[in-house]
Amino acid sequence: MDTVRSAIADLSVSLVVYQPERMQLERTLVSLGEACDALRRSRLGLPVELCLVDNGGLPDLSPTFEALRVNGIAIKLVSGHGNVGYGRGHNMAIEQATTRYHLVLNPDIDLDPAALANALDFLDAYPEIGLLSPCIGDEAGRLQYLCRRYPTVLDLFVRGFLPSSLHKPFARRLERYEMRDVINEHDVVWDPPIVSGCFMLFRTSVLKNLAGFDARYFLYFEDYDLSLRTHNAARIAYNPAVRVLHHGGGAARKGHAHIRMFVSSAFKFFNRFGWKWL
Structure with a gap:
């Protein structure tokens, strides 16, 4: 365990990796460093704590880590x-967090330089918010609709497994599921039912009261579960002034092992919160 820690950080970040693509992970960390540098300038030098959890296969990132430390990021590596x-x-990271805010971040996210400063300013202005979700774009510059209403089994099957050429008969229901009627690049949306786990910025006290993620989900649907539980503790907001780029793909595009994990987690999710078929 490699640790350089500060006791006065405003923000902690957890990032979990398993056999990551090195170039993409470095891009994520560089963008995090730039966003933290802007945050540090706006908040009088208060540092940020990054907990990088290595579930296996982390490459040597020593030069990138050194650059992050220059940007005021204290790094803790958890492995083995x-x-x-x-x-x-x-x-593992959430249990150790002592900051005011905690960011759950995916290793396939590029942060806009102003993302963290805008996000924390918004959270400071609205203390009733426990969880903030950003405006998420894709590599082609299009908006990704990753805020969701409660899914049906049919919604998940169509969106996750049918080729896009067969989506047309289901277009209206998918638009509703993906909240395309309210999510845009201009308006704050209050209390979306479900938000994406690729970037979840929490008030740490709320996240700790919820005991973090439900560990019964190995992969997939843990963010759906945590989003729904958050509504019992605080408000959720989608803020398009907080911008990130997402390089991720769906389970069906990642092979049979991911399909099996997706189906297993969906079963756990619906068993807990209620089955909706159509």
């Missing part, structure tokens, strides 16, 4: 525990 899953990996 094996692949314990996405949610349980983040929980």
Whole structure:
């Protein structure tokens, strides 16, 4: 365990990796460093703590780590525990967080330089918010609709497994599921039912009261579960002034192992919160 720690940080970040693509992970960390540098300038030098949880296969990132430290980021590397899953990996960092805010971040996200400064300013202005979700774009510059209403089994099947050429008969229901009627690049949306786990910025006290992610989900649907539980503790807001770029793909495009994990986690999710078929 490699640790350089500060006791007065405003923000902690957890990032869980398993056999990551090195170039993409470095891009994520560089963008995080730039966003933290802007945050540090706006908040009088208060540092940020990054907990990088290695579920296996982390390459040597020593030069990138050194650049992050220059930007005021204190780094803790947690490794040697094996692949314990996405949610349980983040929980290792969440349990140790002592900051005001905690960011759950994916290793396939590029942050806009102003993302963190805008996000924390918004959270400071609205103390009732426990969880903030950003405006998420893709590599082609299009908006990704990753805020969701409660899914049906049919919604998940169509969106996750049918080729896009067969989506037309289901277009209206998918638009509703993806909240395309309210999510845009200009308006704050209050209390979206479900937000994406690729970037979840929490008030740490709320996240700790919820005990973080439910570790019964190895991968997929842990963010759906945590979003729904958050509504019982605080408000959720989508803020398009907080901008990130997402390089991720769906489970069906990642092979049979991911399909099996997706189906297993969906079963756990619906068993807990209620089945909706059509």
